[in-house]
Amino acid sequence: MADWRTRPINDPVRLGSYPTSDVIFLLKDLSEVNLEKSLDARERAIQSGTHYSEMLPEEKQPTAAYLELYQETLKQSAEKVALAVGITAELILHRKGPGTVLVSLARAGTPVGILIKRYVEDIHQHVLPHYSISIIRGKGIDENALFYILQKHPGAKLQFVDGWTGKGAIRNVLTEACQKLDQEHGIKLDDELAVLADPGHCTDMFGTREDFLIPSACLNSTVSGLMSRTVLREDLIGPYDFHGSKFYQDWLDQDLSNHFIAEITPFFGGIVEQAERGANEFLANPPEVTWKGLHDIQAIQREYHIPDINLIKPGVGETTRVLLRRVPWKILVDRLDNPNIRHIRLLAEARDVPVEVYPGLTYSCCGIIKSVKGDAE
Incomplete structure (x- = not known):
């Protein structure tokens, strides 16, 4: 097998609406490829065996009422998000040091990686390189992107970053990918995932375990640098390519990506x-990784006779995604007056999706996708 150090990987192209000083996307530009399918058509395809990474959902601009809710949520939670960023950043610096390379998992990880990078620069005057790369459940991580980073930063410690945890599926994909890289290439990477919120209890690097609304979960590409979900299809991605993505440049006028960052950073x-106290507390008394959230989801699967656990999307962030780009069956909530789910109730009402109280839920809410027949994203 050829040495990864000399692998001829294509250089990244300039993508996204963030400045390159904030993040470099290691993604192939598929902007000119028609990949979008309607929600119903995509759902049927996914549950009939087509992998979710082979097509994209149609992204629509949010309504005025929804945007107003986003802005209100952002104002209310900006300081809370900043604190979660600070605790996470302090943990990363303590464990990895100022030579760390941040590797955020596109898409939800990208704004979080930028915030962590900005915090470390603003507060500690360390400039951490930050790349955003693709990881796909059922297919793994973009190895070419990792080889590129390791070629550019030999010997550096990598820190993987995402927005939040749900069932912990991506954490598992990351662990398997790191084991594969070690076995096949002798590359040893730390599979610990740093997130702002860990309601699933599946990592020990987080800002909080409260399942609160990270405002970037409210929107799709317009708060993620105008980048689509990542795509992996053999006819589009060659052996030396990065995984693909679309850059929705036509939406620059509606883009809120940099606005989101600008609303959080003044609180640092x-x-x-x-943040330092919170991080030191975690370091002195490491939080347990119990996968408590996954156990909840398994109980829900049994109780509601759901054929595939992947049809259950736990947590505020994942439930939001279900309502924005899947075909939902119902929404379970811990309580109706939970302030973290106001936008969930608004979206559910707009799509005529029933909301049901499920007492004792680890998460604020869970979205359940309507079963057509088979596997799901």
């Missing part, structure tokens, strides 16, 4: 002491 100065 005021939360430093609290």
Whole structure:
């Protein structure tokens, strides 16, 4: 097998609406390829065996009422998000040091990686390189992207970053990918995933375990650098290519990606002491990784006779995604007056999806996808 150090990987192209000083997307530009399918057609295809990464959902601009809710949520939670960023960043610096390379998992990880990078620069004056790469359940991580990073930063410690945890599926994909890289290439990477919120209890690097709304979960590409979900299809992605994505440049006028970052970063100065205390507390008393959330989901699967666990999407972020780009069956919530789910109730009402109270839920809510027949994203 050829040495990964000399693998001829294609250089990245400029993508996304973020400045390159914030993030470099290691993704192949598929902007000119027609990949979108309607929600119903995509759902049928996924549940009939087509892998979700081979097509994209049609992305629509949010309504005025929904955007207003997003802006309101952002104002209310900006300081809370900043604190979660600060705690996570302090943990990363303590464990990995100032030579760390941030590797965010596209898409939800990208704005979080940028916020962590900005915090470390603003508070500690360390400039951490930050790349955003693709990881796909059922297919693995983009190895070419990792080879590229390791070629550019020999000997550096990599820190994988995502937005939040649900069932922990991506954490498992990351662990398997790191084991594969070690076995096949002798590359040893830390599979610990840093997230802002870990309601699934499946990592020990997080800002909080509260299942609260990270505002970037409210929107699709317009808060993720105008980038689509990542795509992996043999006819589009060659052996030396990165996984693919579309850059929706036509939506630059509606883009809120940099606005989201700008709303959070001013709070960093005021939360430093609290962030350091929070990180030190976690370091002194490491939180348990119990996978408690997954056990909840398994119970829901049994109770509702759901054929595939992947039809259950736990947590505020994942439930939001179900309502934005899947065909939902019902939404389970811990309680109706939970302030973290106001936008969930708004979306559910707009799509005529029933909302049911499920007492004792680890998460604020769970979205259940309507079963057509088979596997799901």
